Ligand SMILES: Nc1nc2c(c(=O)[nH]1)N[C@H]1C(S)=C(S)[C@@H](COP(=O)(O)OP(=O)(O)OC[C@H]3O[C@@H](n4cnc5c(=O)[nH]c(N)nc54)[C@H](O)[C@@H]3O)O[C@H]1N2
């Protein structure tokens with residue numbers, strides 16, 4: 258993935274085309290010899306891989322990585338290599354179903370699509386007549402990240418219906434808000450430039466688990482002499498392979514970043530020219546930073562002051578230096594401010610504007626997606642309320658006016674939403690009409706009144722961006738729909754028809770939607786067409802340089818050091834007037850977690866262990882949770898990493914089952930006692946289906962519905978618990 262900077266307009270991606278074009282090879286596939294067909298992994302993951310599906314006798318028998326894709330490089334993660342097992346899983350939903358047993362029992366009778374659609378439309382109308390459309394709530398997230406599957410006809414349908422709106426905030430909204438307030442865009446360093454980095458800080462990201470293909474670039478950089486530092490309370494497989502691992506107390510990273518700034522400024526290591534030309538608010542920031550000398554930061558984070566000085570010095574004096582931040586950091590009550598604070602470090606040392614330097618959280622903003630054309634907010638009827646998806650539990654139990662129908666797709670909130678006990682009580686409500694559109698009978702699907710069969714990406718068309726790399730990819734079906742399954746777009750087309758919605762927007766085909774999905778006249782899409790995507794499958798965005806230098810000022814007379822930021826000031830906002838105007842601290846700051854030693858001493862006395870429940874290696878959130886091989890690889894059931902100093906006084910030995918609990922709920926996990934965490938910290942990789950855990954519960958029993966400081970995001974990792982022998 259390490260091509261030197263070349264002019265993208267002159268370079269065509271050497272896609273090759275070893276596989277038959279879509280639509281051809283039918284006879285061959287039926288005749289018994291396997292053929293390879295291209296697909297795009299649709300999962301909510303950084304890597305957005307180019308897959309090859311091996312199809313024999315009309316069935317997928319193997320899934321691998323496309324060797325010609327410059328990022329996928331011919332290999333995919335272990336879980337996605339099991340993707341075809343999901344397609345043919347015994348739990349696959351093949352026909353529409355109606356509930357015949359008690360809520361949650363998963364007992365259904367098959368019905369026809371016509372019956373299912375009529376039942377849904379009739380019930381929606383019965384609810385709307387007395388209560389209004391706000392009594393209906395859609396619930397979806399990124400089970401499929403394709404532009405069509407994620408948000409297109411579904412949004413049009415619910416806009417037109419006038420249902421309650423959903424704030425889709427479970428994953429990335431705090432970090433997004435931080436980047437927008439600081440840089441004006443969700444963009445960062447091009448991952449294909451990482452090979453040029455000489456100092457890489459991976460901050461709150463388990464690369465080998467959730468961003469596998471980035472390891473290649475990091476490894477190449479290290480072969481060129483780069484140093485890898487990992488900052489994470491969890492000594493995961495990536496941390497174990499780093500040159501240096503710093504394990505701060507969870508939620509103290511903003512203090513750590515301010516400590517680094519303190520060292521940089523007190524030693525005069527800042528880049529004054531860069532600061533003068535490209536930032537606003539430096540004098541105010543300098544005052545703030547004085548409050549964070551290394552000794553104080555050591556006290557807050559639990560890290561030695563000398564180590565803080567060392568890393569700050571190395572980071573500031575090695576060029577190019579990169580901070581690669583993960584999404585985990587933002588899932589704290591102070592997550593927005595933490596992300597903003599960390600993202601400002603490269604601004605102080607002028608690490609932007611160099612190949613391989615800068616900061617990368619997300620590159621989603623690099624893709625010119627035309628959300629308005631896909632979602633058609635102009636169809637919105639009235640001004641319905643917005644419900645934050647992290648509040649699903651409270652919303653189902655106590656929203657006023659009540660939610661009487663919930664339509665779930667692309668998501669499995671029974672296990673992925675916080676405060677699970679409340680979510681499950683809500684889903685079990687006798688008077689709630691629950692529609693679930695799913696590929697497999699998930700824990701959520703078991704509660705459905707009407708369960709609809711969904712296609713997988715191997716069975717439908719979609720267009721894929723990435724929030725990490727800069728390749729646009731087209732996915733076309735490699736097999737016909739399994740059973741009677743239908744795509745999200747097809748279901749909402751049919752539902753709109755059944756409801757009697759006459760607007761032409763509901764007649765758009767998937768091909769129409771592909772044409773509407775992007776601003777095709779954007780410079781990054783110059784020379785890129787749907788026809789070319791059909792031929793080549795993946796095309797790199799046509800950025801001015803390759804690797805892309807985000808924020809580079811490409812104007813003919815641009816000052817050499819001057820970059821261009823789409824913020825109100827046009828500069829990096831060390832001080833944000835926009836934040837001040839909304840009552841937020843305009844400067845970076847450390848605020849203790851709402852649940853922590855310093856933030857809530859009473860709670861910390863009762864529940865002294867800070868539990869982080871990050872991404873598990875063998876699942877993608879809860880996706881693949883039904884796969885027996887992957888369950889086994891993930892330890893056969895939930896695991897919790899504990900430090901010996903916490904385990905011993907509780908009489909907990911390595912390998913024993915423990916109950917993890919707080920005032921919200923509890924779950925059972927197997928203890929793994931060792932050096933993976935510091936005292937007072939525990940880690941339990943997620944997300945297990947309740948149907949496959951020892952006591953039918955999982956980690957989100959303990960997490961809270963509290964929101965982040967910015968972006969109204971989820972706070973899964975701000976979570977104090979106690980642990981006892983089971
Ligand atoms: N295998 C696998 N890959 C995945 C996923 C998956 O479930 N499994 N999920 C996908 C999705 S939807 C997303 S959003 C991403 C999520 O993947 P990441 O962005 O990696 O997010 P998390 O796994 O939540 O957390 C990443 C790391 O942040 C650390 N962390 C938590 N709190 C703190 C803190 O206070 N300080 C510091 N320094 N670190 C902290 C955790 O210990 C963890 O190692 O990955 C995607 N990829």
Ligand SMILES: Nc1nc2c(c(=O)[nH]1)N[C@H]1C(S)=C(S)[C@@H](COP(=O)(O)OP(=O)(O)OC[C@H]3O[C@@H](n4cnc5c(=O)[nH]c(N)nc54)[C@H](O)[C@@H]3O)O[C@H]1N2
Pocket residue numbers: 301397398399400401406427428665666667668669670673674694695696697699711712713744745870871872877878879880943944956957960973
């Ligand atoms: N404790 C804890 N909880 C977490 C997290 C954490 O780190 N810790 N991470 C959070 C994060 S970052 C995220 S993003 C959320 C994710 O939580 P969810 O949004 O619930 O994501 P998944 O668990 O992957 O479930 C997606 C479901 O969508 C279905 N699906 C896939 N494609 C399609 C399709 O085309 N149509 C339809 N109708 N269905 C489809 C899949 O079969 C799958 O069951 O979880 C959050 N929950």
Ligand SMILES: [Mo]
Pocket residue numbers: 301427428429584
């Ligand atoms: Mo996520």
